[in-house]
Amino acid sequence: xxxMSPIQEIPPIYFKVxxxxxFYLGIDIIPIENPNLRKLFYVYTIFIIGLMCLFTVLEFLDxxxxxxxxxxxxxxxxxxxxxxxxxxxxxxxxxxxKKLWAHLTKLEGGVFKPNVQRGGVKEFELVRDAIELCKRxxxxxxxxxxxxxxxxxxxxxxxxxxxxxxxxxxGNTTVIVNTKIMPYTTWMPFDxxxxxxxxxxxxxxxxxxVVYGFYIGAADAVICGFMMLIKAQFLIxxxxxxxxxxxxAGRESANEIQLLEEKAxxxxxxxxxxxxxxxxxxxxxxxxxxxxxxxxxxxxFLSSLLIxxxxxxxxxxxxxxxxxxxxxxxxxxxxxxxxLCYCWHGNEVQIVSGQVSSFxxxxxxxxxxxxxxxxxxxxxxxxxxxxxxxxxKFSLLSLPTFMTV
Amino acid sequence: xxxxxxxxxxSGLVADLMPNIRLIxxxxxxxxxxxxxxxxxxxxxxxxxCCAHLVFMLLQYGSNFVNLIFERGDVNDLAxxxxxxxxxxxxxxxxxxxxxxxxxxxxxxGIWNQPNSHPLFVESNNRYHALxxxxxxxxxxxxxxxxSFSAIAWTSITFVGDSVHNxxxxxxxxxxxxxxxxxxxxxxWYPWNAMSGMPYYIxxxxxxxxxxxxxxxxxxxxxxxxxxxxxxxxxLQHLKEIMKPLMELSASLDTYVPKSADLFRAPSATSxxxxxxxxxxxxxxxxxxxxxxxxxxxxxxxxxxLQNFGGGGVGPNGLTKKQELMVRSAIKYxxxxxxxxxxxxxxxxxxxxxxxxxxxxxxxxxxxxxxxQATKITGVDKYAAxxxxxxxxxxxxVFHFCIFGNRLIEESSSVMEAAYSCHxxxxxxxxxxxxxxxxxxxxxxxxxxxxxxFTISLDLFASVLGAVVTYFMVLVQLK
Numbered sequence: 001x002x003x004m005s006p007i008q009e010i011p012p013i014y015f016k017v018x019x020x021x022x023f024y025l026g027i028d029i030i031p032i033e034n035p036n037l038r039k040l041f042y043v044y045t046i047f048i049i050g051l052m053c054l055f056t057v058l059e060f061l062d063x064x065x066x067x068x069x070x071x072x073x074x075x076x077x078x079x080x081x082x083x084x085x086x087x088x089x090x091x092x093x094x095x096x097x098k099k100l101w102a103h104l105t106k107l108e109g110g111v112f113k114p115n116v117q118r119g120g121v122k123e124f125e126l127v128r129d130a131i132e133l134c135k136r137x138x139x140x141x142x143x144x145x146x147x148x149x150x151x152x153x154x155x156x157x158x159x160x161x162x163x164x165x166x167x168x169x170x171g172n173t174t175v176i177v178n179t180k181i182m183p184y185t186t187w188m189p190f191d192x193x194x195x196x197x198x199x200x201x202x203x204x205x206x207x208x209x210v211v212y213g214f215y216i217g218a219a220d221a222v223i224c225g226f227m228m229l230i231k232a233q234f235l236i237x238x239x240x241x242x243x244x245x246x247x248x249a250g251r252e253s254a255n256e257i258q259l260l261e262e263k264a265x266x267x268x269x270x271x272x273x274x275x276x277x278x279x280x281x282x283x284x285x286x287x288x289x290x291x292x293x294x295x296x297x298x299x300x301f302l303s304s305l306l307i308x309x310x311x312x313x314x315x316x317x318x319x320x321x322x323x324x325x326x327x328x329x330x331x332x333x334x335x336x337x338x339x340l341c342y343c344w345h346g347n348e349v350q351i352v353s354g355q356v357s358s359f360x361x362x363x364x365x366x367x368x369x370x371x372x373x374x375x376x377x378x379x380x381x382x383x384x385x386x387x388x389x390x391x392x393k394f395s396l397l398s399l400p401t402f403m404t405v
Numbered sequence: 406x407x408x409x410x411x412x413x414x415x416s417g418l419v420a421d422l423m424p425n426i427r428l429i430x431x432x433x434x435x436x437x438x439x440x441x442x443x444x445x446x447x448x449x450x451x452x453x454x455c456c457a458h459l460v461f462m463l464l465q466y467g468s469n470f471v472n473l474i475f476e477r478g479d480v481n482d483l484a485x486x487x488x489x490x491x492x493x494x495x496x497x498x499x500x501x502x503x504x505x506x507x508x509x510x511x512x513x514x515g516i517w518n519q520p521n522s523h524p525l526f527v528e529s530n531n532r533y534h535a536l537x538x539x540x541x542x543x544x545x546x547x548x549x550x551x552x553s554f555s556a557i558a559w560t561s562i563t564f565v566g567d568s569v570h571n572x573x574x575x576x577x578x579x580x581x582x583x584x585x586x587x588x589x590x591x592x593x594w595y596p597w598n599a600m601s602g603m604p605y606y607i608x609x610x611x612x613x614x615x616x617x618x619x620x621x622x623x624x625x626x627x628x629x630x631x632x633x634x635x636x637x638x639x640x641l642q643h644l645k646e647i648m649k650p651l652m653e654l655s656a657s658l659d660t661y662v663p664k665s666a667d668l669f670r671a672p673s674a675t676s677x678x679x680x681x682x683x684x685x686x687x688x689x690x691x692x693x694x695x696x697x698x699x700x701x702x703x704x705x706x707x708x709x710x711l712q713n714f715g716g717g718g719v720g721p722n723g724l725t726k727k728q729e730l731m732v733r734s735a736i737k738y739x740x741x742x743x744x745x746x747x748x749x750x751x752x753x754x755x756x757x758x759x760x761x762x763x764x765x766x767x768x769x770x771x772x773x774x775x776x777x778q779a780t781k782i783t784g785v786d787k788y789a790a791x792x793x794x795x796x797x798x799x800x801x802x803v804f805h806f807c808i809f810g811n812r813l814i815e816e817s818s819s820v821m822e823a824a825y826s827c828h829x830x831x832x833x834x835x836x837x838x839x840x841x842x843x844x845x846x847x848x849x850x851x852x853x854x855x856x857x858x859f860t861i862s863l864d865l866f867a868s869v870l871g872a873v874v875t876y877f878m879v880l881v882q883l884k
Contacts, residue, residue, distance in 0.1 A: 257733045347857060354849065361846045362744060366737050366839075373838045380845045399858045 010124065014108060014131050015225050018138050021218040025211060027090065029097045029104075029222075048211070049090060055208040056083045059184070071317060074310045078331070079184055079209075081310070085303040086212040089219050092296050099292050100222070106285060107229050111278050112236075117247075118274075119239030126239070130232040134225030137341060138217060144337070145213030148330050149183075153206050155323050156183040184209060220338060223293060227345035227389065230289075233282050234352040237275060238359040244271050245364050254364050265369045272375045279356065279379055286349070286387040297342065298392025304339050305405065308332065339402060346389040346397025356383035415439075417517040418636065421538055425545055425629055426514075432621045433458030435504040438511055458618065459500065465615045466490075466497055468593035475594060479581075481781070484774055488795060489591055491771040495764060495802075496619035499626045502760045509756040513633065516749050523738035525654070526647045533646075537639035541632040548628040555798060556617040562794070563590050566787035590616050627805055630757045634809040634853070637753070640746045641816040644739060645823035651739060652840075655732040656831035729835070736839050743820075743843075747851065750813070754853045761806065762855040765865075768799055772869065775799070776876035780884060800873075803866055810853050810861030818850035 013019065019029050026045035032038045063076045093100070106112070114123035184205045245253050248268035249260055260268065311332045318325045357380040365373050389397045419426065419439055430436050435455045437448060473486040503510065522530065586592065587599040590612040599608040775796050782789045821844045829840040853861045 257730065257737050351857070357846055357849070358747070361740075361842065365842070366733055366740065370834060370838055373842065377838070377842055377845055380842070384845070384848055403858055 010114065010127055010131070012108065013104075014127070014229065015104065015134060015222055017135055018218045018221040018225070021138075021214060022093070022222070025215055025218070027093050027097060029093070029101050031101060045094075049087075052083075052087055052090070052208060052211065055204070056080070056087055059083065071314075074313050078307055078310045078314065078328075081303055081307050082216075083209075083212050085299065085307075086215050088299055088303075089296065090215055092299070093219055096292060096296070103226065103285065103289055103292075107226075107233070111274075111281050112233055114236065119236050119243055122239045123236045126232040126235050127229070130225070130228040134221055134228055137224060138221030141217035141220065141334075141338070142214060144330075144334050145210065145217060148327065148334065149206060149209050149213065151323075151330070152183045152327055153202075155327070156202070216338070220341060223296070224341050224345050226289065227349050230282070230286060230387075231345070231348050231352050233278075234349070234356065237278055237282070237356060240271075240275055240278070241359050241363055244268065244275065245367075247271060253367065256364070256367055258367065259369065260367050265372065268368050268372050269375070272372050276375055276379050279382070283353075283382070283387060286353075290387075290389050294390050294392050297389065297397060300342065301339070301391040301395065304335055308335055308405075311335065339405065343397050343399055343402035347399045350386045350388045350396070350398055353387040354383060356380070417520070418514050418633070419518075421534075421541060421636070422514070422629065422632055424542070425625065425632060428545075428549070428621075429625050429629065432618055432625060434500065434622065434626070435507055436510075437507075455504075459504075461611075461615065462497060462500060462619065462622075465591075465593065465611070466493055468595060469493060469591060472592050472594040476592070484778055486592060488771055488774050488778065491767055491774070492795065492799070493591075493619055494767050496623045498763050498767070499623050499760060502763070503626060506756065506759075509752070510629075513749070513752040513756045516752050517636075517745075520745060521738060521741050523735060525650065525735060526643075526738065529643055529647050533639045533643040536642075537636045540635045540639070544628055544631060544635065548624050551801075552617075552620045552624045555620055555794075556613070558794065559590055559616055560613055562787060562790055563588060623802070626760070627802065630753065631806060631809040633749070633753045634813050637746055637750055638809075638812050638816045640742070640749075641820060644743055644746070645820055647739065648823050649827045651732075651735050652827040652829055652832045652836060654735055655728075655833050655836035656828065729833070732833065732836060736836070739843075740839075750817075750851045750853070758854060758856040761853070761861060762858055764802070765855055765859070765869075768803055768869070769872075772796070772799055772873045773876055776873050777880055779877055780880045796873075800870065803869055807861055807863050807866035810865075811863040814850045814852045814860075814862055817847065817852075821847040 013030065022029055026041075026048040028038075028041055028045070032041055059076065059080050063073065063080060067073065114127050116123065183202065245268065248271055249264045253260070259265075311328055314328050315325065315332065318328065360376045360380050360383075363376075365376055391397060391401075395401055415423065426436065426439055430439075430451075433455050435452075437443075437451055437455075440447070440451070469486070469490050473483070473490055476482040476486055585600070587605060587608065589599065589609060593612070595604075595608060597604050599605050775792060778792050779796065782792060824840050824843045824847065827840070829837055832840070855861060859865060
């Protein structure tokens with residue numbers, strides 16, 4: 001290619017990194033062509049999801065069978081609710097995968113494809129920035145997850161002093177109690193104090209938690225990335241509006257007050273219609289996406305709130321000098337970060353969709369004929385109503401919502 | 406661009422806000438531009454002055470903080486010291502914030518350096534500009550008086566009542582005894598004994614300086630922000646006022662002839678927003694000729710007066726070409742001025758939004774603690790006076806910027822009403838479409854947001870006040 005790099009085409013699947021991650025974890029958003037491979041993949045999906053569900057069930061059993069007061073309960077509940085959230089997200093993603101793929105491909109083609117004649121090189125930059133930001137958010141989340149789980153694993157491995165949990169006598173037999181410290185709490189039907197079992201269960205717990213963390217991270221990254229791309233599309237509309245008069249008149253006409261010639265007026269009309277079509281398509285996509293994802297968001301919100309309550313309760317009962325306090329506060333920060341990502345990008349989309357009105361206002365419409373002005377006016381009117389994302393239709397994803405939390 | 410190379414040219418907002426700027430520079434903020442002589446030596450001297458202030462402020466703040474850690478045993482002392490530390494956090498934050506983001510402040514101050522102008526609307530522009538100037542001066546006086554009064558009140562209340570604090574009795578674990586501490590404005594830890602004599606007086610003077618300058622730092626920056634908002638509001642008033650004559654211009658008969666000299670004034674050399682006249686001259690040579698031959702008929706155009714030369718002429722919608730061009734130039738002035746105001750408001754939001762967010766976060770925590778302290782008031786004494794003083798000051802700071810933020814919201818949303826209430830039905834098609842576009846664009850009010858997290862308005866103040874009262878009531882009940 002002899003073209004300069006900014007005008008180079010953007011590689012086809014925008015969120016390849018995170019979609020590949022989801023693929024490895026058993027969710028095939030990128031469709032598999034070969035039907036035999038697809039069947040094999042489904043077997044793999046069932047296996048992984050089965051393993052995750054098993055882990056969650058074991059956690060639940062441990063909570064129920066080894067109930068030891070509200071302190072232990074809230075600790076177990078923190079992780080249990082997170083893992084329930086993870087599984088629910090998994091199932092929802094499986095159910096929604098075709099729709100998600102449809103939305104993502106739609107955003108890569110047709111009127112949404114960056115066009116250098118329309119808004120200039122800026123369009124490519126905008127889309128590229130959105131993809132970069134999405135990648136970085138995902139990486140940050142993965143690193144944080146590994147850090148937290150790694151720290152906890154290290155702590156559990158190193159701190160193996162006798163920890164008398166539930167040693168009690170039931171009649172004339174001593175009930176076997178697992179006294180070795182595990183990173184997380186699961187119920188096992190066998191005694192895992194013995195050496196090979198201990199390592200196995202340890203590895204199983206760490207593996208499951210990491211997989212859950214990555215699920216949640218990848219799902220978040222894909223959905224937030226989707227919102228980032230929508231924001232980029234609104235900014236592309238801005239870039240194309242800015243260049244509209246220049247393209248119509250064939251010259252820089254920002255300070256003229258004479259009406260344009262007939263030919264230029266007609267061309268301006270055509271360009272404005274294209275812009276309005278872009279705006280309409282984008283709004284339609286937003287509405288559709290909002291309908292599809294609002295329950296996922298609601299689930300996310302409710303579980304985040306619940307988990308944070310448990311975490312704060314835990315934090316208020318542990319002394320600030322212990323490792324547990326550090327680990328729990330890191331986890332709290334991760335949850336807040338997750339919520340902040342959603343609220344921030346939802347807020348950005350809301351703001352930028354309302355700004356289309358000012359984008360249209362800022363061009364030199366004074367020198368156009370009435371029909372062009374009317375088209376711009378109708379576009380401004382529609383953009384007064386923001387495009388927003390909601391959590392289950394009753395709560396907006398926005399920064400004020402985050403502040404109330 | 407190094408400060409030495411900037412030509413000292415006082416115009417626009419900088420000229421209007423010169424007293425504010427001078428006061429800000431005197432109080433030690435890192436505002437190093439806007440001096441006539443910015444040579445290397447003087448610049449370094451000024452930088453040194455600002456750094457000295459910064460060092461003193463941080464030292465005293467550190468001393469407060471260390472004292473907080475030492476006295477954390479007693480809950481009452483802990484609460485009181487936390488409130489003091491949070492109070493001075495405002496001042497330090499604003500100081501450091503300005504130093505770090507001064508480029509944005511310079512940009513905002515320079516945004517109004519080349520406003521556009523139109524001969525028909527000069528008089529209205531000047532009137533509102535003068536009004537804005539007057540209000541900004543009044544605000545500055547009020548802020549200066551209030552800051553001085555607060556500092557003096559703080560100093561005087563130090564000399565009232567006992568200067569003691571409670572510590573555990575070393576003989577009896579469960580008892581507390583009172584121990585004398587130095588009679589200073591704020592409790593701080595010093596490596597020397599500040600009880601009496603020379604060290605005491607030096608520490609006292611240092612603390613008076615600290616309190617006065619900290620209050621000045623925070624309040625002057627807030628008043629700069631509010632002055633910007635006053636200016637933006639007055640510009641919006643100007644835009645609302647000229648809507649009417651603009652419509653009348655479009656509806657007037659074609660026998661109107663303005664004095665040509667007004668229309669063809671030479672534009673200034675470096676125009677950010679090109680003045681209308683420059684393109685007028687460039688593109689409309691024939692127009693010049695037309696007007697100069699009609700000069701004998703022309704009178705002065707008084708804003709708002711419909712000049713009717715009577716007899717003949719086309720109806721309101723059948724404007725001649727020159728009439729149309731004049732109307733379009735007036736519309737262009739209006740639209741460009743409005744866009745300029747929007748740019749100013751966006752720049753203000755960018756410059757000060759994060760500072761407002763930090764202020765609100767600190768205030769929320771501080772007001773919660775103050776509500777707790779207020780439940781322990783037992784009578785009219787020094788304690789009650791200090792708690793109420795802190796409370797009033799904190800609430801006044803929040804009220805200060807909330808009221809101007811609210812005014813901006815109100816003004817910008819009333820532009821649409823002004824556009825509707827002019828005689829647009831008499832105007833040309835173009836004028837009607839212009840009114841339509843303006844109404845559409847101005848439906849959403851312009852507002853300043855605290856870094857997108859919340860909007861600065863009286864609602865914010867009401868919610869803060871409501872929260873404080875609620876905490877107070879709940880805590881009183883819990884007693």
